[in-house]
Amino acid sequence: MSTNRAEQECLPPLASALQACVDSLTFDAQGHPTGISKTVAAINCQETLLFRFPRSNSDWNRD
Numbered sequence: 001m002s003t004n005r006a007e008q009e010c011l012p013p014l015a016s017a018l019q020a021c022v023d024s025l026t027f028d029a030q031g032h033p034t035g036i037s038k039t040v041a042a043i044n045c046q047e048t049l050l051f052r053f054p055r056s057n058s059d060w061n062r063d
Helices: 003-026 036-053
Strands: none
Touching: 003 036
């Protein structure tokens, strides 16, 4: 799988995962704001996703 194809297939699910993560940190289960800013939540979520799916994963380099 080429890098471009891998990115095209992975970016939408990763974007959805990032948005879900940000939403879960900025709003509680009833939809009320938690007081955590979207910026702080996004940074936290990006770090979490990068930790779970590191760029060095050999699958990204397969053709």
